[in-house]
Amino acid sequence: MSLRTIRILLWLPLVGFLIVLGLVFTGLIRPHDASIRSQMVGRPLPAFSLPSTRPRQPPLTSASFADGKVRLVNIFASWCVPCVVEMPQLAQLKQAGVAIEGIASRDTPADSLAFLQRNGDPYDRIGDDKTSAAQIAIGSSGVPETYVVDGKGVIRAQHIGPIQPQDVADILAAVRDAQ
Amino acid sequence: MIAEAGLAALWIAAMLAALQAFLGLGSLKAGGEELLRAVRPVAVAQAVMTLGAFAALMWLFYSTDLSVELVAEDSASTVPTLYRIAGTWGNHEGSMLLWVTILAIAGAAVALLERRLPERTLAATIAAQGVIALGFFAFLLFSSNPFARLDIAPAEGNGFNPLLQDPGLAFHPPTLYVGYVGLSVAFSFAVGALLTRDVGPAFAKAMRPWVLGAWVFLTLGITAGSYWAYYELGWGGWWFWDPTENASLMPWLAATALLHSVTVLATRDGLRAWTVMLAVVAFSMSMVGTFLVRSGILTSVHAFALDPKRGAFILVLLALYIGGALALFGARIATVAEGNRFDPVSREGALVINNLLLSVILALVLIGTLYPLAAESMTGEKLSVGPPYFNATAGPLALILVAVMAAGPAMRWRRDEIVAVARRIAIPAALTVIALVAILLLAPGLRILPLLGLTLAAGVAAASVAPLWKRNLRRTPLFTWGMVMAHLGAAVSLAGMASESAFTKETLIAARPGETVSVGPYAIRFAAVDPVPGQNFTAVQATLIATRGSADPITLTPAQRTFDNPPQTTSESAIATRWDGQLYTVVGEPVPGGRWQLRLWWKPFVTLIWLGGALIAIGGALSLLGRSLPRRKVVAESTGFARFG
Numbered sequence: 033m034s035l036r037t038i039r040i041l042l043w044l045p046l047v048g049f050l051i052v053l054g055l056v057f058t059g060l061i062r063p064h065d066a067s068i069r070s071q072m073v074g075r076p077l078p079a080f081s082l083p084s085t086r087p088r089q090p091p092l093t094s095a096s097f098a099d100g101k102v103r104l105v106n107i108f109a110s111w112c113v114p115c116v117v118e119m120p121q122l123a124q125l126k127q128a129g130v131a132i133e134g135i136a137s138r139d140t141p142a143d144s145l146a147f148l149q150r151n152g153d154p155y156d157r158i159g160d161d162k163t164s165a166a167q168i169a170i171g172s173s174g175v176p177e178t179y180v181v182d183g184k185g186v187i188r189a190q191h192i193g194p195i196q197p198q199d200v201a202d203i204l205a206a207v208r209d210a211q
Numbered sequence: 212m213i214a215e216a217g218l219a220a221l222w223i224a225a226m227l228a229a230l231q232a233f234l235g236l237g238s239l240k241a242g243g244e245e246l247l248r249a250v251r252p253v254a255v256a257q258a259v260m261t262l263g264a265f266a267a268l269m270w271l272f273y274s275t276d277l278s279v280e281l282v283a284e285d286s287a288s289t290v291p292t293l294y295r296i297a298g299t300w301g302n303h304e305g306s307m308l309l310w311v312t313i314l315a316i317a318g319a320a321v322a323l324l325e326r327r328l329p330e331r332t333l334a335a336t337i338a339a340q341g342v343i344a345l346g347f348f349a350f351l352l353f354s355s356n357p358f359a360r361l362d363i364a365p366a367e368g369n370g371f372n373p374l375l376q377d378p379g380l381a382f383h384p385p386t387l388y389v390g391y392v393g394l395s396v397a398f399s400f401a402v403g404a405l406l407t408r409d410v411g412p413a414f415a416k417a418m419r420p421w422v423l424g425a426w427v428f429l430t431l432g433i434t435a436g437s438y439w440a441y442y443e444l445g446w447g448g449w450w451f452w453d454p455t456e457n458a459s460l461m462p463w464l465a466a467t468a469l470l471h472s473v474t475v476l477a478t479r480d481g482l483r484a485w486t487v488m489l490a491v492v493a494f495s496m497s498m499v500g501t502f503l504v505r506s507g508i509l510t511s512v513h514a515f516a517l518d519p520k521r522g523a524f525i526l527v528l529l530a531l532y533i534g535g536a537l538a539l540f541g542a543r544i545a546t547v548a549e550g551n552r553f554d555p556v557s558r559e560g561a562l563v564i565n566n567l568l569l570s571v572i573l574a575l576v577l578i579g580t581l582y583p584l585a586a587e588s589m590t591g592e593k594l595s596v597g598p599p600y601f602n603a604t605a606g607p608l609a610l611i612l613v614a615v616m617a618a619g620p621a622m623r624w625r626r627d628e629i630v631a632v633a634r635r636i637a638i639p640a641a642l643t644v645i646a647l648v649a650i651l652l653l654a655p656g657l658r659i660l661p662l663l664g665l666t667l668a669a670g671v672a673a674a675s676v677a678p679l680w681k682r683n684l685r686r687t688p689l690f691t692w693g694m695v696m697a698h699l700g701a702a703v704s705l706a707g708m709a710s711e712s713a714f715t716k717e718t719l720i721a722a723r724p725g726e727t728v729s730v731g732p733y734a735i736r737f738a739a740v741d742p743v744p745g746q747n748f749t750a751v752q753a754t755l756i757a758t759r760g761s762a763d764p765i766t767l768t769p770a771q772r773t774f775d776n777p778p779q780t781t782s783e784s785a786i787a788t789r790w791d792g793q794l795y796t797v798v799g800e801p802v803p804g805g806r807w808q809l810r811l812w813w814k815p816f817v818t819l820i821w822l823g824g825a826l827i828a829i830g831g832a833l834s835l836l837g838r839s840l841p842r843r844k845v846v847a848e849s850t851g852f853a854r855f856g
Contacts, residue, residue: 039545045488046537049495052581053530056502057523059584113773113780 082159217267235338393425434824458500643670664709689837697830704823731813
C-alpha cells in the first residue's frame with residue numbers, strides 16, 4: 033500500500049462513525065413509537081359473540097358494530113392494576129361523547145361488576161370473554177388495550193396499555209378520523 | 212437551599228472545567244509551561260465542586276425534599292432508606308450527575324497521580340478531560356438540571372421503580388459508571404498523545420494502569436449486572452443481549468482489546484496507531500452506550516423516558532468528541548513514527564489475533580444493537596435482534612478467542628517457533644482432548660457450542676496456569692499472577708456458561724399446594740401460598756420444600772410482590788446455591804382451580820459464570836497493583852539479579 037492510500041484509510045474510522053451518527057440521528061428525530069401494531073388494524077372485527085357481563089342484557093356481537101357508529105372497544109379485567117389507572121380517562125372519553133364497549137378478559141361477571149362499582153363504569157355494553165378467545169382474535173396480547181372500530185365494524189386504531197391523560201387527545205383524534 | 216447550593220457548585224465546577232481546558236491547552240504553547248502548574252489544582256477543585264453537587268442531590272433524596280422536581284418524580288418518603296439514597300442515580304438527571312462526578316474525579320486523579328507521562332502530553336490530556344467534562348456539564352445545566360424546584364411541593368412523591376428496588380442497584384450503576392468513565396482517561400491520553408505526537412512505550416506504560424482500573428470496574432459491573440438480571444427478572448437467564456447489556460459489553464470488549472494492545476506498545480513499541488485508535492474507541496463505546504440507553508431510541512428495560520431534545524444534545528456531544536478525536540486521528544497518526552515490526556508467530560502476533568477477534572465481536576454486537584434502528588429507518592419494518600443472532604455470530608468467535616488465549620501466554624515476544632510453542636502447550640492440548648473424549652462419553656448428544664465450550668474451558672484452565680509452571684512463585688511478578696488469574700477466570704466463566712446451556716433442567720407447571728414436582732435431582736413439595744406484607748409492597752409468597760437424596764430439605768420462598776407506589780408487580784425468585792449448581796424457583800400467576808404457575812430450574816454449575824467474572828476482575832486488580840507499584844518491583848528484581856548474578 034502506498035503512503036497515500038494509508039493516509040486515506042486513516043480517515044475511515046471517522047467516516048464509519050459519521051454513518052452511524054446519521055443513522056442514530058434519523059432514529060432520534062423520527063417520532064418514536066415502541067408499540068407493536070396489531071395485524072388486525074384495517075381489517076373488520078373478527079366474528080365473536082360474548083354473553084353480557086351485566087345480567088339480562090343481549091350478548092356483545094361483532095355484527096352489532098356495523099351500524100354506522102364509531103366506537104371504542106376496551107379490553108379490561110378486574111385483576112388488572114393498569115386498568116384502574118385508565119378508568120378516569122375512559123370516563124373522560126365517554127363524557128366527550130364516545131361510545132365505549134368493554135370486553136372483560138378472563139374474569140367472572142361478579143368480579144367485573146364489583147370492579148366497575150369501585151372504579152366507575154364507562155361501558156355501553158360488556159362482553160364476558162372468559163377464555164380471552166375474542167381478545168386474541170382481535171389481536172390483543174394483554175390488558176388493557178383499546179381499539180377504535182368504525183361504523184362498518186372495521187378496526188381503525190389500537191392503543192396498547194393504559195390510556196394515560198396525555199393519550200386522550202390522540203384517541204379522540206383517532207375516533208374523528210374513523211367517522 | 213441545599214438544591215440551590217448544589218446547582219451553584221455545578222456551575223462553578225463547569226467554569227473550572229473550562230479553565231482547566233484553557234490552562235491545559237495554553238501550556239502547550241511555547242512559554243506556557245508555567246500554566247501547567249495551575250492545571251492540577253484546578254482539576255482537583257473541579258472534582259471537589261462536582262462531588263459537592265452530587266452530595267447535595269444525595270441529601271435531597273435522602274431527606275425526600277419533595278419541592279425538588281426530581282425527588283418528587285422518582286422517590287417518596289415511603290421508599291426504604293437504602294433506595295431513597297440509591298434513588299439519587301436511579302433516574303436520568305441523577306445518573307448523568309453521577310457520570311460527571313466520576314469524570315471529574317478521574318480527571319483529578321490523573322492530575323494528582325500521573326507522574327510518568329511527559330509534561331506536555333499530560334497537559335494536553337488534562338485539557339481533553341476538561342473539554343469532555345465541559346460538554347456534560349452543559350448537558351446537565353441546560354437540559355437535565357437535577358436541582359429544578361417545583362412551584363408547589365406535592366404531598367407525596369411518585370415513588371421509585373420497584374424493579375430497581377434491589378440492593379444490587381445501590382452498587383451496580385456506580386461500579387459500571389466508574390468503568391465507563393474511567394475509560395475517558397484513556398481517551399484523553401490518546402487525544403493528548405495525538406496533539407503532542409508522542410505515542411510510544413512511555414505513553415503506553417502511563418496509560419496502562421488507568422485502563423486496567425477502568426476495566427476491573429467494568430468487569431465487576433457487568434458481572435454484577437448479569438447476576439442482578441438473573442435473580443431479579445425471574446426469567447432464569449443470565450444474559451439477554453438487551454441493548455443495555457450490549458452497551459456495557461461493547462466498552463468492555465474494546466477495553467479488553469486495548470489492555471492487550473497497550474502491553475504490546477509498552478513492551479515492544481508496536482501497534483502504535485492501533486492502540487491509540489482503541490483508546491478512542493473504548494470511551495466512544497461508553498458514550499455511545501450511555502446515549503443509546505439514556506436516549507430511549509432503543510427499547511430497553513433500562514431506558515428512562517427522555518425527550519428528543521436531550522437525546523439530540525448528547526448526540527451533538529458525541530459527534531463533537533468522537534468525531535473530533537477520529538478526525539485528529541486521521542490527521543495526526545500518519546505523522547507518528549511507525550512502531551516496531553514483529554514476526555507473525557510471536558506473543559505480539561497472538562495479541563494481534565486477540566485484538567482482531569475482540570474487534571470483530573465488538574462490531575457484531577454493535578451491528579446487532581443498531582440493526583433494529585437501521586431497519587426501521589430504512590424499511591419502516593420493526594424487528595428485534597435477539598440471542599439467536601448474537602449467540603450464532605459472537606459465540607464461535609469467542610470460542611476461538613479463548614483458544615488463542617491458551618496459546619498466547621506460551622509464546623515469546625518478537626519471534627517464536629511454532630514447534631516450540633506446540634511443545635509448551637502440549638499438556639493443556641492433551642487435557643483438551645481428554646476432556647472432549649470424557650464429555651462425549653459421559654454426556655452424549657450435547658450441542659456443538661456447549662460441547663466446545665466445556666472442552667475448551669478445561670484446556671484453557673490448564674493453559675492459563677501454565678505460565679506459573681516451574682517458576683519461583685514468590686518471585687513471579689504480580690502482573691503475571693494477574694494474567695493467570697484473569698485467563699483462568701475466563702475459562703471458569705466459560706465452563707459455567709457451557710454447563711448452564713447444556714445441562715439446565717426446567718419444569719413449568721400449574722401446581723396446587725400440597726403437590727410434589729421434580730426438577731433435575733430435586734423433588735419439590737409445594738407446601739403453601741401465603742400473603743406477606745412488606746414495607747411498601749404486599750407479596751404472595753410460595754413455600755417450596757426441596758429434597759435431594761438424603762440431604763437436609765431446603766425451604767425456598769419465591770414471591771410475587773405488588774408495589775403500591777407506583778403500582779407494579781415484580782417476581783422475586785428464590786435461589787438455593789449448592790456447590791454443584793443452583794436451584795432457581797419462581798412463582799407466577801394464579802391459575803383457575805386453586806393452582807399456581809411454578810417455574811423451577813436446576814442449573815448445574817451456573818455460579819461459575821459469575822465466579823469467573825470475579826476472578827477476571829481480581830486478575831485485573833492484581834495486574835494493576837503490579838503495574839502501579841513499579842518501584843518496589845524494580846528493587847525486588849534488581850536484588851534478585853544481584854543474588855543470582
